[in-house]
Amino acid sequence: MQAKQRIVVGLSGGVDSAVTAWLLKQAGHEVVGIFMKNWEDDDDSEYCSSNVDFVDAAAVADVIGIEIEHVNFAADYKDRVFAEFLREYSAGRTPNPDVLCNAEIKFKAFLDHAMRLGAEKIATGHYARVRCVAADSGEPLGSHETSRATARDGAPRTDAVRYELLKGLDPSKDQSYFLHRLTQPQLSKTLFPVGELHKTEVRRIAAEIGLPNAKKKDSTGICFIGERPFREFLNRYLQTKPGPIKDERGRKIGEHVGLSFYTLGQRQGLGIGGVKAKGAQRGGGDHSPWFVARKDMATNTLYAVQGHDHPWLLSPALVFDDLSWTAGEPPAPGAYAAKTRYRQQDAACTLAAGPTPQSRVLRFAEPQWAVTPGQSAVLYDGEVCLGGGVIAQAETLEPNQALAQL
Numbered sequence: 001m002q003a004k005q006r007i008v009v010g011l012s013g014g015v016d017s018a019v020t021a022w023l024l025k026q027a028g029h030e031v032v033g034i035f036m037k038n039w040e041d042d043d044d045s046e047y048c049s050s051n052v053d054f055v056d057a058a059a060v061a062d063v064i065g066i067e068i069e070h071v072n073f074a075a076d077y078k079d080r081v082f083a084e085f086l087r088e089y090s091a092g093r094t095p096n097p098d099v100l101c102n103a104e105i106k107f108k109a110f111l112d113h114a115m116r117l118g119a120e121k122i123a124t125g126h127y128a129r130v131r132c133v134a135a136d137s138g139e140p141l142g143s144h145e146t147s148r149a150t151a152r153d154g155a156p157r158t159d160a161v162r163y164e165l166l167k168g169l170d171p172s173k174d175q176s177y178f179l180h181r182l183t184q185p186q187l188s189k190t191l192f193p194v195g196e197l198h199k200t201e202v203r204r205i206a207a208e209i210g211l212p213n214a215k216k217k218d219s220t221g222i223c224f225i226g227e228r229p230f231r232e233f234l235n236r237y238l239q240t241k242p243g244p245i246k247d248e249r250g251r252k253i254g255e256h257v258g259l260s261f262y263t264l265g266q267r268q269g270l271g272i273g274g275v276k277a278k279g280a281q282r283g284g285g286d287h288s289p290w291f292v293a294r295k296d297m298a299t300n301t302l303y304a305v306q307g308h309d310h311p312w313l314l315s316p317a318l319v320f321d322d323l324s325w326t327a328g329e330p331p332a333p334g335a336y337a338a339k340t341r342y343r344q345q346d347a348a349c350t351l352a353a354g355p356t357p358q359s360r361v362l363r364f365a366e367p368q369w370a371v372t373p374g375q376s377a378v379l380y381d382g383e384v385c386l387g388g389g390v391i392a393q394a395e396t397l398e399p400n401q402a403l404a405q406l
């Protein structure tokens with residue numbers, strides 16, 4: 001058995017973090033739960049589940065027999081995550097605040113707080129795994145606590161080992177995409193016990209030990225938006241500037257309410273369902289649905305195309321920047337797999353130098369659908385998540401061949 005450690009668990013009120021805490025307690029560790037409040041609600045508390053979630057988390061802590069602390073990181077969240085979220089939307093991109101929340105709050109503010117409480121490790125209910133490998137050979141060493149990781153005098157030998165972020169074992173729940181910005185110091189202090197399990201197993205454990213939230217629905221969507229209508233929420237923070245929606249030939253087919261409110265590949269909410277593309281040659285003919293294909297910020301124009309597989313929606317390559325690599329150094333150029341959005345199949349690709357030292361290019365074996373600036377491009381080598389960056393630009397099959405020369 002591993003040595004007893006003091007471990008702080010992020011208890012969200014959900015079933016995954018509850019089972020995480022229970023598994024660690026069962027393994028003999030000293031476990032403390034922390035509930036984070038990351039968003040202060042002003043007017044529309046009907047959408048905010050934070051109070052209910054804290055009550056659920058406290059009930060879980062009670063059943064498991066651990067202490068729980070309530071911590072407020074709302075100011076940090078607003079400065080480090082929400083401000084960036086608004087900046088990105090204003091620039092016409094579609095950011096991924098959950099990625100930033102992990103990098104800046106859960107594995108920074110929360111981790112620092114846990115360390116101040118004397119914790120050796122933190123744990124969350126994410127579906128991912130951390131593997132400790134020998135720095136020189138890459139040979140897996142198993143758990144964090146290995147003789148290779150500790151010198152004879154007991155001091156940690158940080159040079160001897162490296163930490164890899166792996167996909168969760170349950171392919172339908174894997175959350176490594178959201179965790180790809182974690183660094184070596186963060187990974188070295190993190191445990192993801194449910195990443196070794198399938199969700200059905202987690203729910204079975206929760207029911208078996210009588211956790212009050214065993215059947216609680218999984219949370220969906222961006223944490224601070226919750227179940228609020230998204231457009232209404234954004235409207236409170238961003239200026240709206242209506243403009244034209246045009247088809248691929250530049251003909252006006254409708255009005256948009258502000259470019260920030262649309263994302264590439266979006267099908268609903270265009271208000272042009274009844275419009276038919278006169279003489280459309282491709283894309284499935286007159287009755288195919290319309291999709292957002294491009295935003296031209298300079299002219300405040302939204303372009304929509306008809307048909308899911310329209311060439312404007314397919315990207316053979318992309319440039320990404322704001323890079324972050326789990327190993328602390330960039331992977332060598334070559335063949336990998338990548339995801340350009342969560343819940344996407346891994347796509348075979350090659351990694352190459354970018355137009356600047358701070359960027360890289362991914363070229364896909366098959367064109368990818370609706371590659372969206374602002375979303376994360378995440379690189380994998382088999383089950384190992386290598387890190388990634390933010391999509392800056394996507395080449396489309398036609399006529400935007402901006403990246404063809406790279």
Ligand SMILES: Nc1ncnc2c1ncn2[C@@H]1O[C@H](COP(=O)(O)OP(=O)(O)OP(=O)(O)O)[C@@H](O)[C@H]1O
Pocket residue numbers: 009010011012013014015016017018034035036037038106123124125126218219
């Ligand atoms: N408000 C919170 N307080 C403490 N930890 C949290 C909070 N929200 C999320 N976490 C941690 O991050 C993990 C992943 O978050 P995610 O949003 O995917 O989970 P969830 O669906 O809200 O809840 P769970 O994963 O516990 O079922 C959680 O398992 C939990 O450990």
